[in-house]
Amino acid sequence: MTGRIDSVRAYVDNIFDHIEDADEKRDAYIHSYGVSHCCVLLAAKRGLNTELAAAIGLLHDVYRYKTGISALHSQNGAEMVRVAFKYIMMDVFSDDEQTIIKSAIYHHANKGYVHDEYDELLKDADILQRLALDNTYGWFYGMRLKSTMKELSLPLPNITVLPDGESAPQVFSKSLAADIAEALAGKNVTGEKSDTDFMKIIRYYPEDSIFEGLKNGWCAAFVYHCCLEAGLVLPIRVPHTAHKVANARFNGVGGWYDWGMDSGYCFFVKDGFTPERGDIVVYNDIIPKENKEENSKWHDHIGIVLSCDSESLIVAEGNVDNKNVSGILKRTCDDTIGCYIRIPQDYSYDGWKIDYKTGEIKTVDYMER
Structure with missing residues (x-):
């Protein structure tokens, strides 16, 4: 990889090295570097930029590992990386490349919807990395994993895919x-x-x-x-x-x-x-x-x-x-x-429906792509 990826590695390694819990630190390294490798593999298969793919994989969960907060870690992760590009990794990536990276991070938790090619790359790589660790998957995770394995001409794994079901939205009081x-x-x-x-x-x-x-x-x-x-x-x-x-x-x-x-x-x-x-x-x-x-x-x-x-x-x-x-x-x-x-009692955050690149609503269901 290039010096640009070395800059990304230095940034994420500094975050991971400061994680106090040994198990969490190990998971941060294994998952993030593993997703990065899967991103590179899928990028090569799909004709995408492998260097950008590597950076996307390394950066995708930095917010969760830095703060310990999983809720909205994709949207907050894109915001965290925006600031990092401004002050820590200045001039490492072009404006267009930064947009591609931030968009992929922003959307990667929304596995049930389809976005742009690098967004989809990260979603699939995020699931693929867990193959050796998990054998039970939610509906869209399982469908994506099966599709990715077929794309790579690999045998379908012996996994359990749970029925499709929407979780109840969290209610503000x-x-x-x-x-x-x-x-x-x-x-x-x-x-x-x-x-x-x-x-x-x-x-x-x-x-x-x-x-x-x-x-x-x-x-x-x-x-x-x-x-x-x-x-x-x-x-x-x-x-x-x-x-x-x-x-x-x-x-x-x-x-x-x-x-x-x-x-x-x-x-x-x-x-x-x-x-x-x-x-x-x-x-x-x-x-x-x-x-x-x-x-x-x-x-x-x-x-x-x-x-x-x-x-x-x-x-x-x-x-x-x-x-x-x-x-x-x-x-x-x-x-x-x-x-x-006055925040309405029935308020529900729907920012995930907004396409990062255009700022407009985009909700294409994965099963209807």
């Missing part, structure tokens, strides 16, 4: 989000590495610089954590495609505000809106100037509503007034209230 926020804020969590609750709040963000980056600025990360714990399914940045990248992740107030506005979830008191327990409040220039950066935008703080009346709110907040500690506060209902975000 804003009342539960309020319960979680109230309990967590009441613990007076401090933004220090020694505080295990704080480290759980920021664990979704994979960069090594995240602790310093969120120091005295983790109110939005607090809200994101509480909402995820209450069943919300949402990647760390929405949208994130080759077509459009959100200005901020959900560890920033701007990420919440922009997503709320784009989704139609933002509401304003001037329009007659009355907040409820579990709603998210976005503040308007509530942080004292001496406690925030110059030229900060108006939406400078965020929290989860616990109760309210006509004059005040009781709110659970992380990083109260940018002083690096959580708390439960009484806030006056005045012009420091910018807006509220």
